[in-house]
Each structure stands twice: as structure tokens, then as C-alpha cells.
Amino acid sequence: MKVKLREIVPFDKEAEEKAIQKDHGLHPDDKYLKPGRIPHIWCPGCGLGVVLTSFIEGMRRKGLSVDQCAVVSGIGCTGRVAGYLDMDTYHTTHGRAIPFATGLALAKPDLHVTVFSGDGDLFAIGGNHMIHAARRNVNLKVLCVNNFNFGMTGGQVAPTTPLEARTSTTPLGNAEPGFNLPYLAHAAGAIYVARWTTFHPRQLVHSISESLGKKGFTFIEAIAPCPTGYGRPNKLGSGLEEMRYYREMSQIRNGADLRDTEIRLREKIIVGTFINTDRPDFMENYMGKVVARARAKGKGKEKGKAA
Amino acid sequence: MGKKVGIEVSIAAAEAVGLCDVDVVAAYPITPQTHVVEHLSELVASGDLDAEFVPVESEHSAMSVCCGSSAVGARTFTATAAQGLALMAEIVYIASSMRLPMVMFLSNRALSAPLSIWNDHSDTMMVRDSGWIQVFCENGQEVYDAIFHSFRVSEDPKVSLPVMINVDGFNLTHVIEPIEFWDKEMVKAYLPPFRPLSKLHPDKVLSMGAFGMPEIYAEQKQAHDVALTSSTPVILQGWDEMAKLTGRKYSAVETYRAEDAETLIFAMGSICETSTIAVDKMREQGKSVGLVKLRLWRPLPMGDLRKLLAKAKDVVVLDRSIALGAANAPVTSEMRALMYHEPQRPKIHCMIAGIGGRDVTPDDVVKMVNMALSEKDYEYHIYGVRG
Numbered sequence: 001m002k003v004k005l006r007e008i009v010p011f012d013k014e015a016e017e018k019a020i021q022k023d024h025g026l027h028p029d030d031k032y033l034k035p036g037r038i039p040h041i042w043c044p045g046c047g048l049g050v051v052l053t054s055f056i057e058g059m060r061r062k063g064l065s066v067d068q069c070a071v072v073s074g075i076g077c078t079g080r081v082a083g084y085l086d087m088d089t090y091h092t093t094h095g096r097a098i099p100f101a102t103g104l105a106l107a108k109p110d111l112h113v114t115v116f117s118g119d120g121d122l123f124a125i126g127g128n129h130m131i132h133a134a135r136r137n138v139n140l141k142v143l144c145v146n147n148f149n150f151g152m153t154g155g156q157v158a159p160t161t162p163l164e165a166r167t168s169t170t171p172l173g174n175a176e177p178g179f180n181l182p183y184l185a186h187a188a189g190a191i192y193v194a195r196w197t198t199f200h201p202r203q204l205v206h207s208i209s210e211s212l213g214k215k216g217f218t219f220i221e222a223i224a225p226c227p228t229g230y231g232r233p234n235k236l237g238s239g240l241e242e243m244r245y246y247r248e249m250s251q252i253r254n255g256a257d258l259r260d261t262e263i264r265l266r267e268k269i270i271v272g273t274f275i276n277t278d279r280p281d282f283m284e285n286y287m288g289k290v291v292a293r294a295r296a297k298g299k300g301k302e303k304g305k306a307a
Numbered sequence: 308m309g310k311k312v313g314i315e316v317s318i319a320a321a322e323a324v325g326l327c328d329v330d331v332v333a334a335y336p337i338t339p340q341t342h343v344v345e346h347l348s349e350l351v352a353s354g355d356l357d358a359e360f361v362p363v364e365s366e367h368s369a370m371s372v373c374c375g376s377s378a379v380g381a382r383t384f385t386a387t388a389a390q391g392l393a394l395m396a397e398i399v400y401i402a403s404s405m406r407l408p409m410v411m412f413l414s415n416r417a418l419s420a421p422l423s424i425w426n427d428h429s430d431t432m433m434v435r436d437s438g439w440i441q442v443f444c445e446n447g448q449e450v451y452d453a454i455f456h457s458f459r460v461s462e463d464p465k466v467s468l469p470v471m472i473n474v475d476g477f478n479l480t481h482v483i484e485p486i487e488f489w490d491k492e493m494v495k496a497y498l499p500p501f502r503p504l505s506k507l508h509p510d511k512v513l514s515m516g517a518f519g520m521p522e523i524y525a526e527q528k529q530a531h532d533v534a535l536t537s538s539t540p541v542i543l544q545g546w547d548e549m550a551k552l553t554g555r556k557y558s559a560v561e562t563y564r565a566e567d568a569e570t571l572i573f574a575m576g577s578i579c580e581t582s583t584i585a586v587d588k589m590r591e592q593g594k595s596v597g598l599v600k601l602r603l604w605r606p607l608p609m610g611d612l613r614k615l616l617a618k619a620k621d622v623v624v625l626d627r628s629i630a631l632g633a634a635n636a637p638v639t640s641e642m643r644a645l646m647y648h649e650p651q652r653p654k655i656h657c658m659i660a661g662i663g664g665r666d667v668t669p670d671d672v673v674k675m676v677n678m679a680l681s682e683k684d685y686e687y688h689i690y691g692v693r694g
Contacts, residue, residue, distance in 0.1 A: 075390075075422075093390060093419060095365065125335070125365035125394075153336035154345065157362045169336075169348040169362050176362075 032056045032066060034086045041080060045231075045239015047198035047224025051145050052081055054201050054222070055116065058208030069112045072101040074121030076152045078145045081116045095126030098133045098140065105139050109283055112141070112212055119146040119160040123179055127159070134188035136282045137216045142190075143208065144181065144219065147226035148263075155229030162265045166233035183258040185219035186275050192218035193275035195261065197246040198225065200271060207273055216281040223269065234265065309488035316447040316479055319486045320412055321346035323454035325356045326494045330381035333361040333372035337391040338424045339476040340414040344386055366391035370398035373409050377402070377469075378515055380506035382458065383409040388476055389416035389423075389430040396434060402469045403438035404531055405515060408461040408503065409469045410454065411439075414476040415576065415627075417663040425664020426476040428576065428627035431604075432637045438531050440470040440538060441605040443575040447484035449602075450474050452555060455489065455497055456545045462501045463545075466538040473604070475577040477664070493552055536606045559608035560615060564590060565597030571619040571653070572598045572676060573642065578625055578660070578667055585672035596676060601638075609645060616646055619653045623679040625672070626659045626687070635687050656680075657687035665691060 013035070033056075042048045059069060066087035073082040075094035082089035092100045097115045105113045115122070122130050122144050133140055149167050150156040157167040157174055160181065164173040182193045192214050194207040204222055211218035225231060225242035236242045246269070254272040261270045280288070314322075321343045324332070332351070334344040350356040359376075363369045369385050377383045387395060392413060402409060417423040418430055431441060440460060444450045450472065457470035474480055489497075505513060519527055543559065550556040563583050565571055572582050579600040589596040599615055599622075601608075616622055626636035634640060639657035646652040656679035661667040667690075675690050682688070 091422065094394075127364060150336045153338055153341045156336040156341065156345070159364060168341075168345045169360070170352070171349050172352040 029053065029056050032059070032086055033084055037084050040084055042077060043226075043228045043239075045225055045227040045242065046077070047147065047222070047226070047239075048077060048081070048145060050198040050201055051143070051204070051222045051224060052084065054204040055114070055143060055208055057205045058212060061205065061209040062212045064112055064212065068110075069114065070101075070104055070108075071114050071116050072097045072104065073115070074117040074126060076118040076121050076150065077147075078116065078118035079121065079152075095121055095124070095129065097121065098126060098129035098142070101140050102133055102138050106283065109139065113139070114141040114143055114212075116143045117145070118151070119144055119148065119181070120150040120158040123159045123181065123184075124150075131184070131188040134185055134190045134217045134219070137189055137191065137279060137285075138282045139215055140217055141208075141211050141214075142185075142217070142219045143222065145222050145224050146181065147224050147230055148178070149226060149230040151226050151229040155226070155233065160263075161230075162263050165230070165265045167230065168233070171233075178263060180258070180262040181221045182219070182261050182274050186258050189217065190219040190275065191216040191277050191279055192220075192273075193258070194219075194273040195221040195223065195271050197223040197250055197269065197271060199243050199246040199250060200252075203252075203271075210273075210276070214278075215284075216279065223271075309490045309493065311485050311487045313483055313485050314447075315342065315481065315483050316450050316474070316486070317342035317414075317481065318346050319447060319451045319484075319488075320454055320474070321350065322488070323451050324384050324410075324412075325350045326489060326491065327382065327384075327455060327458050327498060328356070329358050329384045331359045331361065331372070331376035331383045332385065333363050333369045333376070333383075334385050334387065335363055335366045335369050335391060337366070337388045339416060339480045340386045340388045340391070340412065342480065343412050343414075347384075366394040367398065370395040370402060374398060374402050374405065374407055377407040377409045377503075378405075378507050380501060380503045380508075382462070382501045384412070385409065386412035386414070388414045389418050392430045392434065393418060396437075399434050399439065400437045401516070403535075404527070406467045406504070406531075406534065407469060408467055408501070410457045410461055411469065411471045412454075412474060413471050414474050414480045416476040423663045424476070426478050427662040427664065428473070429629070429662070431471065431473050432628045432630070434471075435605065435637065438468070438535055439605060440466075440468055440535070440542065441473060441603075442470065443473045443602055443604055444475075444479065445577055445579045445600060445602075447479065447482065447486050448555070449557070450479065451486050451488075452549060452553065452557070455494060456542075456549060456557075459498050459545050460538065460542050462499075462503070463541045464502070464504050466534070466541050467504055468534060468538060473576060478577045487553070489553070497548060497552055539603075539606055539608065542603060557602060559601075559603035560611045561600045561602065562615065563598040563600070565599060565615070567595065568597030569595040569619060570597070570621045570623065570676060570680065571616065572596065572623050572625065572672065573601070573616075573638070574598065574625040575601045575604065575638065576627065578627065581667055581669055582625070582672050584669035585676070588669060588673055589676065607641065607645075612642070612645055613649060616642065616653055616655075617649055617651050621680060622653045622655045623676050624655060624657050625661075625667075625675065626657055627661055629659055629662060629689070639687065654685065656682065656685065658690050659687055660690045662689070
């Protein structure tokens with residue numbers, strides 16, 4: 001094999017940062033992103049950069065350092081986020097971000113665990129995990145980037161693709177209606193539900209930082225342009241034109257009735273913070289209702305302590 | 308005779324599925340398989356193919372849909388790769404055990420982790436004991452022809468088993484090749500309508516997928532094994548009939564300059580074409596080297612293989628997957644086991660090559676053969692690995 005071994009140099013973060021500064025100047029997000037991993041792979045006009053920046057900004061606003069947070073992602077364009085963030089991240093198999101994150105959140109209750117994944121990953125192949133984690137009210141922050149299709153594999157129909165929308169597997173239009181994600185998340189038991197588009201980065205940042213302060217299962221849908229996969233067959237134009245489309249179509253209605261938030265092609269999109277409530281999370285119920293009772297009977301031991 | 312066109316292999320395969328007039332296609336997007344189902348969805352949408360296209364929510368559901376549609380007597384097709392097949396695996400075993408005819412286009416891709424979208428055979432080796440008929444293809448024309456052959460074999464009442472067509476991801480799925488098309492008359496003459504042995508129908512009630520108590524489980528497994536191993540004549544007959552129609556003759560095992568060869572390269576899939584160049588090179592250097600290409604992986608053509616391998620002094624198996632912790636890589640293991648009781652048996656060397664999409668050139672094949680012939684330990688080697 002004619003593969004030359006690359007010289008192995010111990011990683012020097014300071015030198016790397018200086019090199020980045022020299023080439024590009026200092027970016028405020030540099031300390032959140034893995035040096036050397038940027039530029040990312042996302043297409044021009046994609047909304048994922050906006051959502052990633054909003055997430056970092058939300059963390060910063062909440063005063064969270066990279067050591068206090070973990071990000072779990074699934075497969076797809078959004079799944080690549082795990083590789084770009086300079087923190088403990090895990091890129092799971094397709095659809096399994098939530099079960100992995102559940103394990104993480106239960107083992108380390110103080111960690112802020114965010115599931116950062118796409119609509120195809122969270123609601124098609126991983127849909128079952130999503131509703132059960134919401135029902136249990138596991139302390140997870142789900143940030144779902146919705147671009148209405150399976151972008152990474154070439155723009156196939158997804159469970160979020162609106163009725164009649166065209167994709168590479170529905171060339172004459174989709175015969176199935178898409179999920180109304182906020183309604184579904186609320187029905188399954190999420191304590192915080194919001195939806196914004198990438199045209200609303202300020203509101204998105206606010207929602208992200210707000211959700212990071214909640215204890216329980218939160219769900220934020222971030223609608224993002226996908227000019228390559230979804231925009232092209234539906235004649236939504238370039239990334240910029242798709243942003244204009246979201247500006248015109250979006251209607252901010254905080255606390256809206258979630259029965260009205262279904263998305264249809266070329267119809268208004270209701271955005272806002274819809275649900276902000278509280279109920280005991282899984283850990284609280286488990287410790288309070290199961291462990292406490294077992295202890296009262298003299299059973300069960302605390303981990304790490306001698307019997 | 309149909310016309311010859313330059314076309315992407317995936318698209319040609321989808322065209323072939325369309326010509327077979329399938330009734331149900333159920334699949335989930337996964338690289339590098341997507342072009343097949345994308346083109347099928349176009350054929351369905353444009354009205355060229357009268358079929359149900361089910362855009363399911365996962366591969367587990369895709370295979371489940373296929374089982375359902377096959378059980379009611381619909382001609383069924385699906386396509387997947389690596390992680391998709393892994394998620395399907397539960398139902399993959401059920402499809403074959405329940406003797407449900409269907410065809411799967413498997414674009415071979417490496418299994419995660421690390422996450423890889425590139426080609427090797429680790430996915431198909433994972434389900435090699437699942438009781439499906441598994442065929443490998445070397446080039447685009449073989450893939451195209453295999454679609455018709457697979458439907459014919461799968462739905463034959465004497466077989467009634469699902470067929471998996473292994474197509475090397477990217478190396479084969481995404482290349483544009485000159486492919487000779489079939490026309491409708493040829494397909495009509497070659498592929499009879501699907502008449503299942505038994506199907507779910509309200510007029511004649513039956514239960515499928517019932518519980519197998521210990522009293523019956525072993526018998527069922529034996530019956531499945533007998534069905535699979537005795538499908539070979541139907542498979543061969545399918546290829547014979549195809550030769551009459553197209554002039555292209557396929558067989559379970561094929562050779563290239565192997566008649567008098569002391570050393571045989573043993574390979575499956577698109578690496579065979581690379582290996583033929585290597586064989587020519589080594590023949591020019593005066594070395595006695597030939598190639599054995601295995602098309603039919605399940606059921607394994609044991610008689611043919613024993614006869615072929617016994618003539619050689621050395622056999623160099625180019626394995627495209629690893630069996631971690633095992634005595635050897637899957638294909639080598641089987642070849643060694645096959646030759647164990649033979650009075651005259653060659654030394655069988657194992658070269659694990661091209662895993663996770665690592666490129667294998669003809670020069671690499673030459674080097675592997677030289678390495679294998681000079682080795683003393685007869686252990687498996689991962690060719691070209693660093694560190």
C-alpha cells in the first residue's frame with residue numbers, strides 16, 4: 001500500500017488557535033468548535049450553521065462551559081454537529097441518539113445533555129425513542145433541525161415532508177401528510193416546546209438558553225433551509241430565497257394552539273414558544289417513588305458505599 | 308435483443324426491477340443504495356411501473372413490509388446497505404425461514420463503527436447464515452441480469468426463498484457502464500408470473516409466522532436447509548435459460564486462466580475484475596497464476612469448488628471482511644473447512660483486502676499473492692494496514 005504514515009505531532013491547542021487566528025482571525029465560537037474540523041460539509045445556503053451558532057450562543061448565555069455539556073447526534077447532515085463541537089459528543093447510529101443520551105443523562109444527572117439531530121433521524125427511524133423519552137420526562141434537551149427531508153442521502157421523503165411536497169422519492173408530490181412536531185412532542189409529554197426558523201436566530205437562541213435551564217424533556221424545532229435537497233424540487237430557490245420564504249410565511253404566535261401548527265406547503269408556518277411548564281422529571285420520580293420506598297424498607301444501597 | 312446503453316449501474320438495476328413488473332417496493336434511504344429506489348419511485352410516479360412504493364420509516368419496517376407483501380403473493384423488492392441490513396437482520400432471518408420470495412439489492416458497505424459509507428463485504432457476511440440465496444456481481448451487466456434471474460429463482464415453487472444480490476457499493480453501484488438492456492418480450496419469456504405456494508387470502512385461511520415449539524423447530528430448520536441446498540439446480544437452470552436469451556452464460560463458480568495454474572486467486576464481487584488484470588501481469592512474468600471467482604455464495608457450490616481448488620498448490624483468498632476473534636476471515640474459513648477432508652488440498656492463504664473502501668489496485672493483488680506465497684505462518688493478514 002502506498003499510504004505514507006503521517007507524522008504524529010502531539011496536539012497543541014494553543015498553537016492551533018494561534019494558527020487559526022493567523023489565517024482567519026479569532027472567531028467568538030472558536031473555543032466551542034474543534035479546531036481543524038471547520039470548514040464544515042454543509043451545502044451553501046443550509047440552515048445548520050445558524051442552528052449550531054444559536055446553540056453555542058444559547059450555551060454562552062446560560063453561562064455553560066463545554067465541560068458542563070454533552071451533545072449526542074444521530075445520522076444525517078445534522079448528525080455531523082457532534083464532530084464539530086469541541087466537547088464530549090457522540091455520533092450514534094441512525095435514530096439512536098435519544099436512547100444513548102438517556103443513558104448519559106441518567107448516569108450523570110448534572111450534565112446538560114442535548115440531542116442535536118435532524119427530523120429524519122428523530123422522527124422516522126428514531127420516532128419511538130422520542131415519544132418514550134418525552135413520556136418519561138428524561139432530562140434531555142432535544143434540538144431538532146427540520147429541513148423536511150432526508151438531506152444527507154439525497155433528499156428523500158421523510159415523515160416531516162408536507163403533503164404534496166416533492167422529493168427525490170415523491171417526484172409527483174407526497175401522498176402523506178407530515179408530522180406536526182410540536183403537537184406530537186407536547187402530546188408525548190415534553191415540558192417545553194418551541195418552534196423557530198433559521199430566520200429567527202434571536203428567538204432561537206432565547207429558546208435554547210431557556211430550555212437549558214429546564215429540568216425535564218424539552219423540544220425545540222428549528223426549521224432550516226435545505227436548498228439542495230428540499231428547496232430545489234419544491235422551487236423554493238436558493239438558500240437566501242428560502243430564508244425570504246420563511247420570513248414571509250412565519251407567523252409568531254407564542255402559546256398557540258398546537259392543533260394549528262401543522263406545516264403545509266406554501267402556507268403560513270406558526271412559530272413561537274408554545275409550551276413552557278413543569279412536571280417531575282424521570283430522575284425525581286425514580287428517586288422519590290422507587291428508591292426512597294426501597295430505602296424505607298431497608299433495601300437498596302447507595303453506590304460506592306460499603307455494604 | 309435489447310439495446311446497449313451507457314448507464315449508472317444503480318439506475319440500470321432499477322430499470323430491470325421495473326421490467327420485472329414488481330408489485331411492492333419498500334425501502335429506506337441509505338447510501339450507496341438510494342439511487343435504486345429513487346429511480347423506482349420515479350418509475351412508479353410516472354406511471355411506467357404499476358407498483359406500490361412504500362417510503363417506510365426504517366429498514367426494520369422495510370423488511371417487514373416486504374414480508375407482508377410477499378405473503379399475500381405480491382412480487383416484492385427492497386434495497387439496502389450495511390447499517391440498514393443490520394437493522395433489518397431480525398426480519399431477514401424471518402423472511403427466509405418463512406420461505407417468502409423477494410429480491411434484495413444489497414449495495415455492500417462497511418459496518419459501523421467507525422462510521423463508513425464505503426465498500427466491503429462485512430454487511431452481507433453478517434447474515435451469511437440467514438438462509439437467503441446470496442449472489443455476488445462483478446460488473447454492471449451482471450447486476451442487471453441478476454435482477455431477472457433472482458426473481459425467477461426466488462419465486463420458483465421449488466425454491467420459494469428470498470435472494471440477496473450483492474453489489475459493491477460505489478465501486479459498482481455508482482459507476483456508469485455499457486449495459487445491454489432486455490426488452491419486455493424477453494422478460495415475459497424468462498420470468499413467469501409469481502404464483503406462490505401458499506399465500507394469505509380470505510378464501511383460504513392460513514396462519515403464518517406461528518410459534519415453533521421444541522418439537523418442531525429443528526425439523527423446520529432442517530427443511531429450510533434442504534430447501535436452500537437443493538435450490539442449486541433451479542439457480543443453474545435460470546442461468547442456462549438466460550444464456551439462450553442473451554448469449555451471456557453465468558455459472559456458480561467461474562475461472563480466469565486457471566486451467567493449469569499452480570496458484571489460484573479466490574475472490575468475489577468487483578475485485579474479480581481487478582484481479583484478472585493482476586493475473587495477466589503475473590502470467591506475463593511467467594508465473595502460473597489463475598483466478599477463481601465465486602458468484603454463488605449461498606448455497607455454496609461445494610462440489611465445483613472442491614474440484615477446482617484441489618488442482619492448485621496455493622489458493623490466495625481475497626477476503627473483503629474480517630471475522631474478529633475467529634480462526635480466519637469468513638471466506639477463507641469456509642474454503643479451508645471445505646478442503647479439510649480432501650486427499651489433495653492446497654495451502655489456503657488469507658489476505659483481508661479493501662475493507663472500509665480502501666482501494667485495491669492490480670498491483671496490490673500482485674503484492675498480496677507474493678506476500679501469501681512467501682508467508683510461513685498461514686495466519687490471516689490485513690493487507691496494507693499501518694501501525
